[in-house]
Amino acid sequence: MLLLNSLVDDLCQRFLVGLKGAAPYYLLAIALVFFLCLPQIRNTLIRCRKSVRVSILVIASVLAVIWGWSLLWASDDAYITFRYAENLVRGHGLVFNPGERVEGYTDFLWALIAALAIACKLDPGQATVIINLASFVGLIFLVERLGQRVKSSPTLIGVATLFVAANYTMASFSTACIETMFAAMLMTLALERVDAGRPLQGGLAGIAATLTHPDHGIFYAVLAFAIFIDPERRRQVVRYLLPFFLVFVPYFIWKRYYYGDWMPNTFYAKSADKTYFEQGINYLLITIIGSGLWLTLPLVAVGGFTARRTLIGRYSLLVLPLYLGYVGKVGGDFMLGRFFVPALPLWFLLADAGYRALLSKNHWRSAIALLIPAVAVALPLTVIKPGEIYRGVADERTYGTVDKFSTMQVGALGYLFGHALYDRLKLNHIEPKIAVWSVGMSGYYSKLPMFDLRALTSRSVAHMPIGKRGRPGHEKTASPGLIVEAGTQLSELAVYPQPYANLGALSIAGDPFFMVRYDSDLVHKIPGRTGLISYPDYLDSRIPTLSQQGEHDLSCELWHMREYYFSVNNDKARKARVIAAAIQANPSLLGTERVLLEGGDLARFGLQKVRSFTFAEQEVPWTTEGDAKQWLTAELRPDQEYPLGRVGRFVNSLIYPEGDLPTGRMTSPPFVIEGELMTFMIGGGKVPNSEDLELLVDNQPVRAATGCNSEWMSQRVWNISMYRGKSARLVISDTSSGSWGHTTVDEIIEWKEVR
Helix, strand or coil, rough: HHHHHHHHHHHHHHHHHHHHHHHHHHHHHHHHHHHHHHHHHHHHCCCCHHHHHHHHHHHHHHHHHHHHHCCCCCCHHHHHHHHHHHHHCCCCCCCCCCCCCCCCCCCHHHHHHHHHHCCCCHHHHHHHHHHHHHHHHHHHHHHHHHHHHCCCCCCCCHHHHHHHHHHHHHHHCCCCCHHHHHHHHHHHHHHHHHHHCCCHHHHHHHHHHHHCHHHHHHHHHHHEEEEEEEECCCHHHHHHHHHHHHHHHHHHHHHHHHHCCCCCCHHHHHHCCCCCHHHHHHHHHHHHHCCCHHHHHHHHHHHHHHCCCHHHHHHHHCCCHHHHHHHHHHHHCCECCCCCCCHHHHHHHHHHHHHHHHCCCCCHHHHHHHHHHHHHHCCCCCCCCCCEEEEEEEEEHCCCCEHHHHCCEEECCHHHHHHHHHCHHHHHCCCEEEECCCCCHHHHHHCEEEEEEEEEEEHHHHHCCCCCCCCCCCCCCHHHHHHHHHHCEEEECCCCCCCCHHHHHEECCEEEECCCCCCCCHEEEEECCECCCCCCHHHHHHHHHHHHHCHHHEEEEECCCCHHHHHHCCCHHHHHHHHHHHHHHHHHCCCCCCCCCCCCCCCHCEEEEEEEEEECCCCCEEEEEEHHHHHHEEECCCCCCCEEECCCCCEECEEEECCCCCCCECCCCEEECCEEEEEEEEEECCCCCEEEEEEECEEEEEEEEECCCCEEEEEEECCCHHHCEEEEEEEEEECCCCCCCCEEEEEEEEEEEEC
C-alpha cells in the first residue's frame, strides 16, 4: 500500500508539472468549453448547416493528422512483422528465419498488409504510417457518428471526437508503424456497423480487428454478448458471429498446424498465462493518472448511467472493466498507453454521453464544471520523460523517431545496427546467425539470420519458466545454452564465463559481439573486425602453461578449448599438443587421449556402455541427504539459465525459490567397476570440495569434478581402468550456499573396450 501511495503521489506531481507546461493549451481548451456549452453560443451553433459541421470535423481531423505527424516514429517491434512479411513475399513462408516456424508476431492481418506493400515495391514503414494516419481519421469520423447516436442532444462537434483527435496517446500511435491504431479503428467500425443494424459487416470488422491483434477478441466477444442480451437485436448475433466460424476458425486451425503452438510466441514470452497485477496496476495508474483520464471519470459516470440502455453504452460499460482488468492481469505493457488505444474511444464516448445528457437537461453549468478538468486528456501531456523507463514503462515513441520519412530513416540504434551488419556482412555474402537483443530493425535491415535474446521470435527462450517478474516483454532472456543450441555464430551476449568470454570478444563496425565458436573461415571473411584474439596463436602460447594448471582449472580450460575451437576446426597438430600437455599436468588422464577433447556418444571410438546413471524413473534410486531429495528433475527451474547438455531427468541442486541456499548430498547404489573410462556431464558452480561429483572406490575418493561457473554442462572423462573389479559409489555434493552454489549432473556412463 505504501508503494502504491508513493506511485500515486509521484504521478500526481509529474502530472501537475506537465499541466503547468501545457498551460497555454489548457487555457485555449477552457475557452473552447465555454464556446461549446454556453446556451447563447450553443443554440446558434447547432442551427448551423450540416456542411459547416462537416467542415469543422474535417478541420479537426486535419489538425489531428498534423499533431500525429509531429510525433512520427517507428516501433522496433513493427519491423519484426515486416521481416515476416518480406520472407512471405520471397517465398520462404510467414517466418522470421527461413526454415524456422515461430509465430513471433501478433498481427497476422498487419503482416499481410505489409507483405502486400512489399510486393508492390513500397517501403512497409512508409505504407503502414499512411495506413495508420488514415485509420486515425477514420476513427475520428466513427467516434463522431457514434457520439451523435448515443445521446440525442445535438452539438456542433462531439467531445469524444475532440478528445480522440487531441489525446497524446491516440496521436502517438497514429503514425507508429505498428498495428495499434488500425486495429482500434476496425473494432470501433464493428461497433458502428452493429449499431447501424449491419451485424454481418460489424462481425467482419471485429474479426479483422482480432486478426490484427488477438487482444481485440475480448472486444469482439463482449460485443456479441451485448447484442445477445438486447431483446431487439438478439437475432442479429448469428450474423455477427458468422465471420468467426467462416474466417477465424479456419485461420486458427492453419496457425496451429503451421507453427505448432496454440498461442503466439509472444504470449509465452510475456508469461501472459500468469497474473502480474503488481505491474499491471502500475501500468493502469501511469496511463490513467498521467494522461488525465481520471479527470474525465465524473463525466464518464454520468454518461454511463444515461446511456446504459443503448447498445453503445451497454457495450462500453461491459467491455471497459473487463478489458482493463485483463490489462492489469497480464502486467500491462512496456509501451506507454498502447493497450489503452482500443479502449479510449469507448471511454471518451461515455464522457461525451455525459456531456450531452447534461446539456439536454439544460445543466450547462454542470457540463462546464465537469468538462473543464476533463479537457486535460486533450493536452500534450506525458509523465514519462524521453528515453526514461519509469516503473517498467517507457514512452517508446522517443526511442524511434523518424528523422527522414522519404527514406524512412529512423533515429534508433536498431536501424543503424541493421544497416551496419548489412554493409559489412550481407553485402560480402557472409551470413552468420547472430544472437541480438533487439531483432526488429536489425533483423529487417541486415537480412541476416538472427536469434532473439528477448524471446519474441525464439520459441526456446519464450517457453523458459519464470519466477521473478520484471519489465513486461523484457523478462525472459536467452541463456548461453540456448544461444549455442540455436546454432548461432555471433552473439551480443557472452556464452562462456570469464576469463574465457573475452577470448571471443570482437567488434564489427563498432558494435561489440562474442564468437560462439572460433570458426577460422568466418573469422578470416569478416571485414573490418577488430579486437578478436587469434585463438590458434593463443593456443600456441597457452599450451606450455597447461602443466601449471590445477585439476579443476585444467578441466574448464579443456572444455572451453573443445567447444570454442576444436569442435569446428580440424587442427590435429594443436589438439595432440593440448592432450599431451593436459596429461603432463594431470597424469590420471593417461588412457583418455582419444576421447579427451571429444564429446557425445563414445561408441564411435570402439567403446561400449557397461552401465549408465541417467536418472530415469526406473533406475535404482540414489540415497539422499538434506535438500537432495528435490534435486532430480526433468523440468527447468524458474530464473535459471538453460542447462545445455541435460537429457531427460537430471541432477540440479538449484531449487526455486531458494536458489543456491539449499545443500545436500546424493549417493549412488554400489557397483563393481568393469570398464576403462567413465564420462559424465557436469555444470554449475566451480567450487571444488563443495559443488562436485566424486568417485569413491572402497569408500575412498579417487576422482572428483566440479563445474565451470556455467550452466553449459561439459562432458568430462575419467580413466578408471586401474580400479576394475573394485566396489565403487558416486557421490554428488552441494555444501555451498554462496554465488554459483549449485551443481548440475547428468549422463554418467561407464565404458569398456569392445573385445
